[in-house]
Amino acid sequence: MSKIFFLPFGIELPKILTNVLGSENNKEKVYVIGNGWGSYYFVKNLNKKKFEPIIIAPNIRVLNTPKLTNLLIDPDAQVEFDNSYGKIIPDMLSDINVKNKKLITKSGSMYNYKYVVMSIGSESNDFGIRGVQENTYKFKTIKDANIIREKLLSGSINSNIFIVGSGVTGIELGSKLGSNYNVKIIEGMGTILPGYNEQTKKNILDWIEQNQKYIQIKLNSMVKSIESDRINIISNNITNQYLFDNKKDLTIWTGGIIFNGFGKTILYKTLNQITPIKPRGLDVTENFSIGKSTGIFCIGDMVGNSGPPTAQNARLQGEWLAGYFNSDFDKKYLESNKFVSESKGKLVHIGSQTYLESKYYSGFLPRFVVYFIELFNK
Numbered sequence: 001m002s003k004i005f006f007l008p009f010g011i012e013l014p015k016i017l018t019n020v021l022g023s024e025n026n027k028e029k030v031y032v033i034g035n036g037w038g039s040y041y042f043v044k045n046l047n048k049k050k051f052e053p054i055i056i057a058p059n060i061r062v063l064n065t066p067k068l069t070n071l072l073i074d075p076d077a078q079v080e081f082d083n084s085y086g087k088i089i090p091d092m093l094s095d096i097n098v099k100n101k102k103l104i105t106k107s108g109s110m111y112n113y114k115y116v117v118m119s120i121g122s123e124s125n126d127f128g129i130r131g132v133q134e135n136t137y138k139f140k141t142i143k144d145a146n147i148i149r150e151k152l153l154s155g156s157i158n159s160n161i162f163i164v165g166s167g168v169t170g171i172e173l174g175s176k177l178g179s180n181y182n183v184k185i186i187e188g189m190g191t192i193l194p195g196y197n198e199q200t201k202k203n204i205l206d207w208i209e210q211n212q213k214y215i216q217i218k219l220n221s222m223v224k225s226i227e228s229d230r231i232n233i234i235s236n237n238i239t240n241q242y243l244f245d246n247k248k249d250l251t252i253w254t255g256g257i258i259f260n261g262f263g264k265t266i267l268y269k270t271l272n273q274i275t276p277i278k279p280r281g282l283d284v285t286e287n288f289s290i291g292k293s294t295g296i297f298c299i300g301d302m303v304g305n306s307g308p309p310t311a312q313n314a315r316l317q318g319e320w321l322a323g324y325f326n327s328d329f330d331k332k333y334l335e336s337n338k339f340v341s342e343s344k345g346k347l348v349h350i351g352s353q354t355y356l357e358s359k360y361y362s363g364f365l366p367r368f369v370v371y372f373i374e375l376f377n378k
Contacts, residue, residue, distance in 0.1 A: 027052040030325070031103055031116045033093045035059050035083055037311040038119035038300030041318035043086040047326040053086030056105060060088050063142065065311055066349055069176040071145035072152065079142065093120075095266045098274065098294055115295045117321065122301035122309060125258035125279065131226035135246075136164070136253040139173060148252065152177075157250050160184060162231060162242065164223055165254035166192040168348055171204065173254060175350035178212040184242065185215065186233065188222035188255075195308060196346060200357045204350060207364075211351060226251065257309055259302055280304040286334055288321050297321060307341025316341060347373070 028051050032039045035057035043053040061080035070077035092106040096116070103111040124140055126132035137151070138144050151157060161177055163170050166187035174183045185192075193201050208215050224232040224239065231242040231251065244251065258279050261268045268277065274291040275282055281304030284290055288297045288306070299321055300314040307313040320339045327333035345358035347370075354370045356362060365373075 028114060029054055031056060031111060031113050032086065032119065033057070033103075033116065034119040034121060034300070035062055035088065036119055036121050036300060036314065037062070037065075038314035038318040039117065040083050040085070041315045042117055042119070042299065042322050043083065045319050045322035045326075046085075047322075048085075050328075051325060054111075055083065055086045055088045056091050056093055056103070056111075057088065058090060058092050060090055066172070066347065068139070068142070068145050069172050069349070071142065072149050072173075072176055075146070075149060079145075093118075093267060096270050096296070098270065098291070098296075101295060113295060115297070115325075118296065118298045118302065119300040119314070119318070120260045120302055122257035122281075123260050123262075124253055125256040126253065127256065129223055129225060131228075132223075132253055132255075135226045135228055136251045139169060139252055139254055140257075148250070151250060152181075157181065157248065159248040160244060160250075162186060162244065162249065162251040163254060164231075164251070165256065166217060166219075167194060167254060167256075168346075170254040172349050173252065174215055175208065175212060178208070178215040179351065181214065183212075183215045185217045186221045186223065186231065186242075187217065187219050190220050192217060192219070193348070196348075196357055197362075200346075200348070200355065200362060203363070204348060204355060207350060207353065207355075223255070257301060259304075278304050281309070286338065287324055287329075288317065288339075306339060312344060312346070313341050316344075 030046065030051045030053050032043055032053055032055045035055050039055060040062050043055065046053055062083050064079050064081055067077065067079040071079055091109060093103055094106045095104040096102070097104065101113050103113055103116060124138045137148050139148065160182045161184070163174050163183060163185045166185050170185055171192060174185045177183050191201060192205065221233045221235045224234050226232070228246055229243060231244065233240050233242065259277055259281050262277070262279060271277060271282065271290070274294060274296070281302050282290065282298060283305040284298050284303050288299055288303070290296050290298055299317040301309040303317065306317060317339065320337070323337065324333055345356055348355045354365045356365050
């Protein structure tokens, strides 16, 4: 039964208004771990009249990953945007007490939860290749970009930049640096940009050949090990070497991703007990939950069985899961709105150009079109 409040002078507050005012205390808290693409679109689309999203993450702003390469040239480049859709607690989740449903953070704080949505992302995967950790730079975070920029600005890089991996990160990174440095992109497969269609690959390779003479792409070159002065590769069953000088050259690793904290954290061990975690990520149910009645949902790069590890797919997962929450976890929502990882179009930023691959149009885009795409995708 709804409570009825009385104002001074005996004036009764309308029942419908008391329901609205009283609903603030009836909101269900939803803890969201991580502040990236997946979590951003989850909290953005979550019904705030029903739920109160609380984000626990070390970063209070969302990294716009396609813009990260801009930091290599401009230290003031804006590569983050605000997340105003939920309360943010600057902290890190270190473990979960699943039995008592408590979140335990790095600072020692504890939070009782009913629902928690995890979107902690991924880190660079070295695939166990000897020397990658010691002799290469990574490119996943603002800190990584700042370190590489300082290295470039120091003037010590005056020969070669080796980039291992020709996925979208490796290609964008190489094209950003290819105007000023000799860049060698080393790829173990026989093609660039896995997951893109052949026409896109051809158009981008043609553009690089015509506009950036300092970029060389070495395909079918599987890295065997990286030493302090050489990269050992296997090509056509023959071992070759690229010699480099640590004082003059730079090696950047973009060779793949792995579940964040894979095998290294207490949180990983806890989650691994709920459901076995594979290097690529963990398997979730059709509603993105793990375990039985745990109240734990997972989205983004940490998920291994619901599409590719891209920002776009993390967004789709976040939007879908918000809809599931908003439906009050209705089974009919699952039946009529099964999650489908469907590309809405892929962007590749090369040099000062942006290439779009979609089912409606593929090709280079005018800058004003890119501006509006970015504007309406927040």
